[in-house]
Amino acid sequence: MTATGRTSTAPDVVDVVALGESMVTFLPSRPGRLADVPSFDRAIGGAESNVACVLAAAGHSARWVGRVGADGFGDHLVEAIGAYGVDVSAVRRDPARPTGIYFRTAGDRATDAHEVAYYRAGSAASAMSPDTMDLDAIRSGRVLHLSGITPALSADCLALTRELTARSPRSPGGPLVSFDVNHRPGLWRDAGHGHGPEVLLDLARGADLVFVGDDEARDAWGLGGPDAVRAALPEPELLVVKQGATGATAFHGADVTTVPALTVDVVAAVGAGDAFAAGFLSATLRGLPVRERLRHGHLMAAAALTVPGDLATPPARDHADRLAALDDTAWGRLRLGPGWTQAGDRAGGEAGERADEEVRTP
Numbered sequence: 001m002t003a004t005g006r007t008s009t010a011p012d013v014v015d016v017v018a019l020g021e022s023m024v025t026f027l028p029s030r031p032g033r034l035a036d037v038p039s040f041d042r043a044i045g046g047a048e049s050n051v052a053c054v055l056a057a058a059g060h061s062a063r064w065v066g067r068v069g070a071d072g073f074g075d076h077l078v079e080a081i082g083a084y085g086v087d088v089s090a091v092r093r094d095p096a097r098p099t100g101i102y103f104r105t106a107g108d109r110a111t112d113a114h115e116v117a118y119y120r121a122g123s124a125a126s127a128m129s130p131d132t133m134d135l136d137a138i139r140s141g142r143v144l145h146l147s148g149i150t151p152a153l154s155a156d157c158l159a160l161t162r163e164l165t166a167r168s169p170r171s172p173g174g175p176l177v178s179f180d181v182n183h184r185p186g187l188w189r190d191a192g193h194g195h196g197p198e199v200l201l202d203l204a205r206g207a208d209l210v211f212v213g214d215d216e217a218r219d220a221w222g223l224g225g226p227d228a229v230r231a232a233l234p235e236p237e238l239l240v241v242k243q244g245a246t247g248a249t250a251f252h253g254a255d256v257t258t259v260p261a262l263t264v265d266v267v268a269a270v271g272a273g274d275a276f277a278a279g280f281l282s283a284t285l286r287g288l289p290v291r292e293r294l295r296h297g298h299l300m301a302a303a304a305l306t307v308p309g310d311l312a313t314p315p316a317r318d319h320a321d322r323l324a325a326l327d328d329t330a331w332g333r334l335r336l337g338p339g340w341t342q343a344g345d346r347a348g349g350e351a352g353e354r355a356d357e358e359v360r361t362p
Contacts, residue, residue, distance in 0.1 A: 011090060011136060013141065013142070014061040014087060014140060014141050014142075015285050016143045016285070017063045017139070017141035018048040018051050018146075019048060019128075019133075019150065019164070020046055020048030020066060021066060021123065021126075021128075021153060022044060022049040022068070022081065023102055023120060024045075024077060024100075024102075025045035025102055026040035026043075026103045027040055027042075028040055028104070029041060037105070042076070043310070044076070044081065045102065047147045048064065048145060048150075049086070050275070051180075051278045052084075052145075054311065055281065057084055057314050059317060063086065063090060063140065063141060065091065065133065066128070067091070067093075067124045067125045067128050068124050068125070069098040069099040069124045070093045070095045071098055073098070073099035074099040084311075092132065094127055097127055098123060099123065102117060103115075104116045104117070121190075125153060126157060127156060128156060128157050128160050129156035129157070130163050132156070139175055143178055143284070144164065144175040145277070148180065148182040148203065148204075149182050149184055149187065151199060151200075152188050152196060154191075155193040158194060161203055165203050165207055167206050176208045176209060177209070178209040178211070178277070179206075179210050179211070181210065181212040181213075181217075183197070201232065201233070209236060210233060211240045211273075211277050211280070212242070213241075214229065217232075226251070226256075229241050237253070238250060238290075240294070244261070245261050246260065247261045261301075262302050262335070263334065263335040263336070264337075267305065268307070270310050271305075271309065271312070272305050274304070275301045275314075276298065276300060276301040278314075279300030279314075279320075280294065282296060283296040283297075292324050292325075295323070295324040299315060299323060299324065300314060302336045303315060306338045306341075307338070314341060315340070
């Protein structure tokens, strides 16, 4: 059954389908240890559904496929993700397993200055498998977006991800398969159904488009630098190696394109990787050149970095297009701070007209 209680039939084709676990997130009402925080605010979290939400907010048709419990937290996830304009009709409800939740402190999740407590073992999402999910709905997008988090959840989830990334047989006219490595050592340490780095490398080799951070490639595979990552992953048609504040490098056939990151006044270092993937996929769906795809990835990441939570309102498409079209000098001088996505025509106009000066929006 679906989230609406109906059996899924032949689904409409959408721009992007994102498959993965989403969880209810509890954010602290004030800084401090989890033991000391008196109350929490409820939000949603999930790498794949984050990508779907950003793409829907940017004007694309997006479908999230996942599995949640037949509980109040599952209701909240389906309603909250659907409120972004994401199609949630293929989400399955599990009467026997709960929706995953987690708590985190206010610190930076990219450093040790934070705590995260996950309650996802045995969650409804961990029961995703080729037999329990609607494969027609999963393959109903022009792009199918997956991440390395899903196969870490269970042997069934790994089997599902293997089936979706298998190059042979890959049905003609099927979706472009996008895979964000998202190496989470803690998940794999407790998994018991495979060695995470080896599994992720194998899955990435079956995808058409792969996103990986140079830091996680180094930690997982001992690889240093984009060229080494490409040598280990020659199969994907497109490989994007994210280099943090330095920029990102895309390998497309024999072509190599590097675009420096933007200068950003960071509010919270969360959600940037998912937003980057959404920006790159948005530009891919629009058929833009690789250089512009990378720039749109950086712009979406900047939107996420300048708000407190994981999800930000993306810039209007014409605004982002104007910024992505700047010459290299103006791009290098661009500086984005809180509220920049709302600056709209004014910011885009300034950027276009004052390419020889630093542009700060707002």
